[in-house]
Amino acid sequence: MTQPTALPNTAFTQPAESLDSFAPRILEWFETHGRHDLPWQQHQTDTPNPYMVWLSEVMLQQTQVATVLPYFARFMESFPTVQDLAAADWDAVAEHWAGLGYYARARNLHKGAKQLVAVINETGNFPQTVDGWQAIAGVGPSTAGAIVAMGLHGYGVICDGNVKRVLTRWAGIDGDITKSATDKVLWALATRLTPRAHSGRFAQGMMDMGATLCIRRKPACLLCPLQADCIAHAQGRETDYPVKAKKQAKPSKFSKALLLQNPAGELLWLQRPDNGIWGGLWSLPLAFEQKTQGKKVLSVATEDKAFEAEYSTAEQIIDTWLKKNKVVDANQPMDAPAAIKHSLTHFHWFLTPHIQRVDSKDAQALSDMLKAADVRFVWQTVDVATALSLPRAMVKILDSGAAE
DNA sequence: ATCCAGGGTG
């Protein structure tokens, strides 16, 4: 995924006059109405500091300006240069990042600082190209464009969420922006509109537009320099853009996660069939959970029935055995753990841990049946089981303390 | 309480 190096043969929805006057309008608006006091901005100086732009852009990938401000200040105070950041202990970096979220990005930031220092030691300077910046951990196409444009005063194109909102509205682009085809169109348009000179001010202006005027709800079209030829505005449909595939409502499914515990305190684990969900991973046995309210059995949705059919052979054996032997949850504690929620692509899965103690005779009987059916299973304590390859949902269940 | 935005990674 790199920025396009050449313009695709794209037919733009706006006429040439509109395309050509776009940048001048943004630049003029930025001069009078844009933000000029953000501590990482470098457009006021002839000697821009790419470190500050890189640091701020990585923070702004995930967080709004107001939240970033104090974090940025503390980073700059503790790590005034990229060399300081690269030389810092991870713990110190993590401490400064704590609360911002997406901690993998803090790791990328630290890694990126070391990569940058290596580049500087080798070439005497920060990377000077978009591709050079994209080689740095945590820097993708848009962040790279922003850094070159604003941190080096070079030529860079940005196409982040704010820009996409402005462009889809102005050009009436109604393709699903989560699709790569639409992403290409938007990058092509952004590239066509970005002026050779002052691409940094243009980038900052576009971000300010998206953050202050062309906002998701209730955009301030009256104040917008693009109003005259904005297609969404002409349609009175500003908030219909950008178009994003509606995430279809996910159905909910309910299962018991059985913590079958033998007298040694070991739990029964099943290795799931290679095909299907969690193929080859280890899981607690799952069982269909009947939804009840008081004593009344609630009607079960059809998708739940379909899902019930997906239980593995081993689970059907266990379920049948439990029912036949009338084993009940006699030892279910009063503070029984609540269901953990696990969301998959097409449904939400609520897994309710059920502790079920079995005596040695029953454990042996169960083992014999599973062995006869060629099922891969183990009895293991939680501590040992964590070394198995467990899907996230199982980790969640163990973390919930259900097995204690 | 629930939904959703946000850019990059593996």
Added chain:
DNA sequence: CACCCTGGAT
């Protein structure tokens, strides 16, 4: 393409 994690909107 799922996932990361928090804050803001409703």
